[in-house]
Amino acid sequence: MPKMTMVQALNLALRQEMERDDSVVVLGEDVGVDGGVFRVSDGLIQQFGETRVVDTPLAESGIVGMSVGMAVYGLKPVCEIQFSGFSYYTLHQIENHAARLRWRSQGRYTVPLVMRAPYGGGVRALEHHSESRETFWSHIPGLKMVIPSGPRNARALLVSAIRDPDPVVFYEPKALYRAFREEVPDEEEAMPLSRSVIAREGRDLTLIAYGAMMRPTLEAAEELRKKHGVEAEVIDLLTLSPMDDTLLVASARKTGRVAVVHEAPRSFGPGAEIVARLVEKAFYHLEVPVARVTGYDVVIPLFSRETHYLPGVPRIVHAARQLLAA
Amino acid sequence: MPKTPIELPDAIEFLSILDEHGELDRSLEPSIAEESLLRLHHTMLLARRFDERLLSLQRQGRIGTFPPIAGQEAAHLGAVAMLRPSDWVVPAFREMAADIWRGRPLESIIVYNNGFNEAGRIPDDRNDMPISIPVGSQILHAVGIAWAIRYRGQDDVAMTFFGDGATSQGDFHEALNFAGVFQVPAVFVCQNNQWAISIPRAKQTRSQTLAQKALAYGIAGIQVDGNDLLAVYAAADEAVKRARSGAGATLIECVTYRMAVHTTADDPKRYRTDTEVEEWRRKDPIPRFQAYLTDKGLLTADAIAAEESAVQAEIQAAVDRAEEEMKRLGDPLLMFEHAYAEMPEYLKEQKEEFIRLLAETTEEQQNA
DSSP: OOEEOHHHHHHHHHHHHHHHOTTEEEEETTOSTTOOTTOTTTTHHHHHOTTTEEEOOSOHHHHHHHHHHHHHHTOEEEEEOSOGGGGGGGHHHIIIIITTHHHHTTTSOOOOOEEEEEEOSOSOOOTTSSOOOHHHHHTSTTOEEEOOOSHHHHHHHHHHHHHOSSOEEEEEEGGGTTTOOEEOOSSOOOOOSSOOEEEEOOSSEEEEEOGGGHHHHHHHHHHHHHHHOOOEEEEEOOEEESOOOHHHHHHHHHHSOEEEEEEEESTTSHHHHHHHHHHHHHGGGOSSOOEEEEEOSSOOOOTTSHHHHSOOHHHHHHHHHHHHHO | OOOOOOOOSOOOOEEOSBOTTOOBOTTTOOOOOHHHHHHHHHHHHHHHHHHHHHHHHHHTTSSOOOOOOTTOHHHHHHHHTTOOTTSEEEOOSOOHHHHHHTTOOHHHHHHHTTTOGGGGOOOTTOOOOOOOOSTTTTHHHHHHHHHHHHHTTOOOOEEEEEETGGGGSHHHHHHHHHHHHHTOOEEEEEEEOSEETTEEHHHHOSSSOSTTHHHHTTSEEEEEETTOHHHHHHHHHHHHHHHHTTOOOEEEEEEOOOOSOSSTTOOGGGTSOHHHHHHHHTTOHHHHHHHHHHHTTSOOHHHHHHHHHHHHHHHHHHHHHHHHHHHHOOOGGGGGTTSSSSOOHHHHHHHHHHHHHHHHHHHHHHHO
């Protein structure tokens, strides 16, 4: 199996889905000739031409609003928003139309579009290029919110997102775009949406994370084992909404000690929903209150201070040890 | 390095064929089959009388809030009259006459305006979108549909409706811009009815016309007398032919008037004068179209009277059917449907929770 970066793996998913199904169309700013500013769509315009790899005018609401119409007609538009910080123009089209045309038309029309956008910190970028606002999308009934954590699951989840009959917002952790390589099979591979996975098994406590936070969380789990003899179970959410809490609840019942890790701000963040589900379904198994290791409730600082904002290994280890000490 | 004028591609024209006094410009008269003319007249009258009936049903508390269309019938019907069933109509929310023309049963409109989602379903044999309430947001959908039509090698068109207020929205400009760049088979029909609730047309834009905005996006634009069915028809026919032939999109500004309230929750006396409404009443699209048909020998006073009674009977039958149908509707569990193709586990749990609660409260009520 070839070893690929996340960018290459996403590119593979787009290419194979376009080869497989001529209703798949890629559109967005700079996705064609330039191959996307992160090169996720590199080479697609050469293979599929400009009718299927569409460089659009610079207007995010336009890109997604047009994709809604394309999807209603029966195409499967995969639109790229260059940075998630510019995706809020599309919130209106997603909330008011993409996510509810199935409901409004009582099942007659569906909107199988995918909106891809890089999110999160860690790339020394300008303002508006580092936010994690997955909560916005996770709060919308009718919409799916997916965040991969590595090349292989990024490829398999993007394939599923494209084939899904409902609209999907697909956030790509840009800090991981080229951070490491994984073996990614050439042959087709898809992963079901709305399923979390156990990334590391353990019995002493549960760490729940997703996206770019999976790396520090797994590193923290390793440090906990090496330095403190603690076996942490790590769960990778993969799909934030619709959230399947089966694994979360089972793990919380097993360990009784849980920390949720995300770089999004704490209040009303994904951790709040996870804590609520655990309170509803695992309350009597919890030995201590669930910890939230998250971004603070501030605008993510410019990059000189970013590492203080983003949860890192020390903060996760610290929270885990507090859970165990209590 | 001179300063020279730039020659722009088009000028904006105003089109009027049948004026408010019933005067006809025969050189511009579109060729419409007699049968279609009579069907257009029937639908105009039906839509007007149905609108009046809906208003009275609303005042009696028998339907919820709705946006009346009175005054805009010609601007709806003239636009859609030449469309094929396979073409797409992407409406805003005040295009009831077009909706009826495209095949929506009257009872479905009553049931929908009584808050039943069931009536929002578009039948499988119609390619139209449901209403879109956030102003201007649907214009982009028409561009996407039109793009997809061309991608699939079809010669259908996507026609979208919106008001004068919508031309202030970013989505309007993005849609026209995308349509120009991609040369899609779209027709943008602006219902300039002079008022966006209380904001007059002059406060939406300093542009002399709305139609001229087409020029900035490199698409065709025309302003028509929106109360003149023949002018709307002629402009739309040209736009639809342009779209079908691959020559791109058109913006049609129909200058018309919202004779009634914005919605039944609105009081226009707060922002406009009766004199203004009276002036526009004289430009009512229906009497002048009737005069035209009478001059052509297609209608008589007796025939109009007969048509009026036929329309009222049709409306009464629809009201009866709607009230009968609504007795069978209202299963609260429907609210859990059509969120996703497959219901997520937590939503199944919420639905079960609701069913239990419903059973318990029903039991309590029965015991009380």
